Amino acid sequence: MIFRFLLALWLAKIAMVMSKLTGKGRGSSLPGMLALRICPDILKHYSSQTGRGAIMITGTNGKTTTSNMLAGALEHAGYKVINNREGANLLTGIVTSFIKISSFTGKVSCDYAVLEVDEAAFPVVIKWIQPRMVTITNFFRDQLDRYGELDTTISKVVGALKKLSADTQLVLNSDDPLVAKIAAETGYQTTYYGIRPAAEISGRASYSREAKFCPFCSEALTYAVYIYSQLGDYKCPNCGFTRPVPDIEAASVRHRQAKTVGAVIRSGSSEWRLELPVQGLYNLYNALAAFTASIKLGLKPEVVIASLNRYLPVTGRMETFKYKNKKVILALVKNPTGFNQALDGLLVGDEEQDLLIAINDNDADGRDVSWLWDVDFEILLERQERFKRFICTGQRAEDMAVRLKYAGVSVAQISIEKDYNLAIQAALSGECQVISMLATYTAVWPVEKILSGMSERVKFSEDHGMSSVS
Amino acid sequence: MKITVCHLYPDLLNLYGDRGNVLAFVQRCRWRGWQVEVMEVNLGDPVNFADVDFLFIGGGSDREQNLIAADMGKRVENLNRAIENKLVVLAICGGYQLLGKYYRTPEGKEIPGLGLLDIYTVAGDTRLIGNVAVEAELDSKKTMLVGFENHGGKTFINDTMPLGKVVSGNGNNGVDGTEGARYKNVFCSYLHGPLLPKNPALTDYLISLALERRGYDLELTELDDSFEESANKAMVKRLIG
Ligand SMILES: [Zn+2]
Numbered sequence: 001m002i003f004r005f006l007l008a009l010w011l012a013k014i015a016m017v018m019s020k021l022t023g024k025g026r027g028s029s030l031p032g033m034l035a036l037r038i039c040p041d042i043l044k045h046y047s048s049q050t051g052r053g054a055i056m057i058t059g060t061n062g063k064t065t066t067s068n069m070l071a072g073a074l075e076h077a078g079y080k081v082i083n084n085r086e087g088a089n090l091l092t093g094i095v096t097s098f099i100k101i102s103s104f105t106g107k108v109s110c111d112y113a114v115l116e117v118d119e120a121a122f123p124v125v126i127k128w129i130q131p132r133m134v135t136i137t138n139f140f141r142d143q144l145d146r147y148g149e150l151d152t153t154i155s156k157v158v159g160a161l162k163k164l165s166a167d168t169q170l171v172l173n174s175d176d177p178l179v180a181k182i183a184a185e186t187g188y189q190t191t192y193y194g195i196r197p198a199a200e201i202s203g204r205a206s207y208s209r210e211a212k213f214c215p216f217c218s219e220a221l222t223y224a225v226y227i228y229s230q231l232g233d234y235k236c237p238n239c240g241f242t243r244p245v246p247d248i249e250a251a252s253v254r255h256r257q258a259k260t261v262g263a264v265i266r267s268g269s270s271e272w273r274l275e276l277p278v279q280g281l282y283n284l285y286n287a288l289a290a291f292t293a294s295i296k297l298g299l300k301p302e303v304v305i306a307s308l309n310r311y312l313p314v315t316g317r318m319e320t321f322k323y324k325n326k327k328v329i330l331a332l333v334k335n336p337t338g339f340n341q342a343l344d345g346l347l348v349g350d351e352e353q354d355l356l357i358a359i360n361d362n363d364a365d366g367r368d369v370s371w372l373w374d375v376d377f378e379i380l381l382e383r384q385e386r387f388k389r390f391i392c393t394g395q396r397a398e399d400m401a402v403r404l405k406y407a408g409v410s411v412a413q414i415s416i417e418k419d420y421n422l423a424i425q426a427a428l429s430g431e432c433q434v435i436s437m438l439a440t441y442t443a444v445w446p447v448e449k450i451l452s453g454m455s456e457r458v459k460f461s462e463d464h465g466m467s468s469v470s
Numbered sequence: 471m472k473i474t475v476c477h478l479y480p481d482l483l484n485l486y487g488d489r490g491n492v493l494a495f496v497q498r499c500r501w502r503g504w505q506v507e508v509m510e511v512n513l514g515d516p517v518n519f520a521d522v523d524f525l526f527i528g529g530g531s532d533r534e535q536n537l538i539a540a541d542m543g544k545r546v547e548n549l550n551r552a553i554e555n556k557l558v559v560l561a562i563c564g565g566y567q568l569l570g571k572y573y574r575t576p577e578g579k580e581i582p583g584l585g586l587l588d589i590y591t592v593a594g595d596t597r598l599i600g601n602v603a604v605e606a607e608l609d610s611k612k613t614m615l616v617g618f619e620n621h622g623g624k625t626f627i628n629d630t631m632p633l634g635k636v637v638s639g640n641g642n643n644g645v646d647g648t649e650g651a652r653y654k655n656v657f658c659s660y661l662h663g664p665l666l667p668k669n670p671a672l673t674d675y676l677i678s679l680a681l682e683r684r685g686y687d688l689e690l691t692e693l694d695d696s697f698e699e700s701a702n703k704a705m706v707k708r709l710i711g
Binding site: 212218220367368369370371372373374398399401402403405406408411414416 | 481482486487488489490493494497513537599600601618620662663664667668694697698700701704
């Protein structure tokens with residue numbers, strides 16, 4: 001029904017303009033929600049218009065960064081790309097992205113759709129858009145309410161993948177046993193990427209490790225090198241399931257105490273030098289995923305490397321503000337793995353800093369805050385002299401204060417201020433030139449709103465010290 | 471003085487930040503100036519429970535239960551003797567269920583537990599999830615324990631003493647108003663949070679029982695618990711008003 005489609009499209013477009021006018025621009029899923037209400041199969045009208053097809057990126061962490069890197073590389077090579085850039089990765093957000101660039105007659109003109117898709121929404125989204133390629137980053141435990149469901153989530157993703165056409169291509173992380181197993185389960189043509197398991201990149205915290213058992217025979221996996229969370233060089237002593245040799249591998253990795261990541265990317269006998277302007281091994285994984293997908297789509301490796309070397313993180317998940325002469329960094333933390341990576345980021349550099357941590361326990365944050373005890377706050381004590389004050393805010397500010405106390409932070413450095421305004425004012429009024437703010441999902445918005453009212457938003461900081469961790 | 475803490479299967483049973491219980495016990499001993507050794511005991515690792523002052527058993531997901539039940543089977547006599555000799559134990563969620571007689575699956579199959587406590591667990595049709603407040607009596611002092619429960623099994627404790635009375639939430643089974651179980655110096659609970667950091671009265675009670683078992687009769691130095699108390703009170707206020 002073309003009339004229904006157009007009605008949905010126009011009303012959604014009006015909603016988009018309205019939300020811009022009223023300044024409530026955060027509602028990136030509202031137009032999509034409205035359109036779906038009127039025309040549930042709206043994506044069908046668009047799916048045939050993505051000339052060279054759709055590429056989907058799913059998994060727990062790294063979806064936004066990976067899809068932005070991939071879209072960037074494709075654009076760098078001259079293609080026109082639709083991308084749900086702000087991380088609106090549910091069905092409604094994806095619909096909104098299409099509506100945004102759609103003409104009033106419902107036409108979109110693009111070569112590729114690069115879509116990050118929430119793991120839980122994946123089975124729904126593929127009903128309307130069949131991707132030619134699916135990239136899976138990793139599977140970590142997310143909000144702990146949902147912990148028992150990680151197995152269920154993975155099997156739903158696998159179930160959905162099996163419904164795709166036989167020539168679907170997969171790009172999989174070889175270092176995550178929960179991801180690597182999917183090649184055998186689906187039988188699709190798979191390209192693996194991974195980091196060469198060298199002792200010097202081996203990680204320390206094992207608190208939030210997820211898969212310790214062989215996904216095929218339940219025997220405990222053994223690790224020759226363990227990178228972080230359950231990622232590493234694993235092997236099942238019983239059935240022989242083992243880390244696949246990656247087709248694209250990063251070696252000679254430099255990442256500790258630096259604001260960039262350097263590596264040599266190898267494929268067969270060719271190699272390229274990667275100098276990512278963002279930090280953290282997790283960003284190297286994101287870059288590897290984007291590189292591998294790009295190569296499989298026929299891009300020239302040199303073009304992709306050049307694009308990755310210029311990668312700038314999108315604002316939204318990580319934002320930098322300037323308050324007087326101080327630098328304020330705001331980042332979203334949503335699970336133990338991501339929180340640990342954000343803390344790793346804080347350790348880089350030599351400036352003294354104050355820390356504000358905002359923890360909420362709404363549904364979107366996870367109602368159980370026990371996961372804070374799976375975060376390795378103890379590592380902050382390695383550079384104890386650099387962290388001056390810890391200001392805890394949000395609905396569960398007290399729990400955060402208790403956690404820091406038991407991590408060994410001195411009580412005199414910790415304060416509880418449940419009011420966001422007062423907490424932020426306290427954080428900004430200290431002696432430190434750098435203030436880092438970490439907030440859970442529903443705490444990020446109020447913190448950001450208050451911050452942008454009293455300070456200047458910096459588009460791109462000169463250093464990308466702490467980038468998106470999701 | 472040196473205190474020995476045993477964390478059983480930290481690699482397998484580490485659901486919902488439960489290692490925070492070990493951390494709370496250890497820190498509150500260290501803040502009082504005592505030395506603490508933490509033994510992490512995994513599948514097959516040797517341990518004599520008689521030498522342990524505090525044993526912690528956390529919860530795990532279903533796929534881990536079989537491996538653990540098999541390994542625990544070899545340790546059960548040694549553990550039983552230590553428990554009868556007043557070993558201080560904290561068992562949470564899956565660890566709690568494991569100490570009981572059996573776990574009955576939705577298909578009616580009874581998976582045997584260690585049988586150290588006269589309790590049993592039945593798979594429920596809905597998970598019991600949410601914040602909980604429990605009134606407990608510790609060392610004849612009333613105290614309000616808070617935490618977060620998330621369990622599919624419903625536990626029935628027969629004549630075993632409960633840890634406390636549910637004031638808000640579900641507790642053992644959502645029916646009889648009990649939460650957790652106590653036997654000698656064994657304390658069981660469904661509460662995550664984790665339990666000990668936000669309930670320092672319980673932590674200190676476990677510490678004093680452990681010292682008593684070693685033959686020390688000393689009054690614990692008071693610590694500044696203002697953060698712990700405000701976290702506890704904030705939740706009590708939210709749940710009860
Ligand atoms: Zn196996």
